[in-house]
Amino acid sequence: MEKMKQTTADCNPEPMDETLNDLKSYVERAAEQGFAAHEVEIDIWRRVLQLGHQALALLFELVGSGDVGETATLSDGREVRRLEGLHSRLYQSVFGSFEVERTVYGSREGQKIEYVPVDTQLQLPESEFSYLLQDWCQSLAVEHA
Numbered sequence: 001m002e003k004m005k006q007t008t009a010d011c012n013p014e015p016m017d018e019t020l021n022d023l024k025s026y027v028e029r030a031a032e033q034g035f036a037a038h039e040v041e042i043d044i045w046r047r048v049l050q051l052g053h054q055a056l057a058l059l060f061e062l063v064g065s066g067d068v069g070e071t072a073t074l075s076d077g078r079e080v081r082r083l084e085g086l087h088s089r090l091y092q093s094v095f096g097s098f099e100v101e102r103t104v105y106g107s108r109e110g111q112k113i114e115y116v117p118v119d120t121q122l123q124l125p126e127s128e129f130s131y132l133l134q135d136w137c138q139s140l141a142v143e144h145a
Contacts, residue, residue, distance in 0.1 A: 011061045016054045023047045052095035059122075060100055066117030067103040080105040080114045087113070093130040100124075 023044065030040045071081050086101040105115040118124070125131055 011058060013058055016051060016058065019047060019051045019054060023051070049095055056093055056095050056098065060098060063118055063121060065101055065103045066119075066121065068117050072105045072115050072117070074115060078114075080107060083109050083113070087116075089119075089124075090128040091124065091130065092128050092133060094133050094136065 026043060026047065027040070029035075030043075065086055067082065069082070071079050073079050083104050083106055087104045088099050088101050091098040091100050100118065102116050102118045104113045105117075106113045125134070127134070129137075
């Protein structure tokens, strides 16, 4: 199977750079002005979540839609064809929600989707919730039953 990738030259990582520079400036300002540690911690957490959201968005952008051509050959040797248009799915992560636009393959529109290269490459879960988010939820349920 052909890899479906873009380069960072095709994408825009500048928002991440801006967020990271903003975080550094904030910490310097907090030190100079004597902000309370608990307030700085809250602001750092908010900015780290924003940076994580931007980083995951960049990952999805770099990977692309997963278009590997008109047809794809499955592991069992069957050939499936690219279905019309992009199919979106919701991906809920610890950094927020994402609408992932994907190229999908199957026998025909309206039938079962048989292959989604992006889902396979990124090992996305069947549910919309990331594995990390699922782990955190299960940990909370067990610890605070």
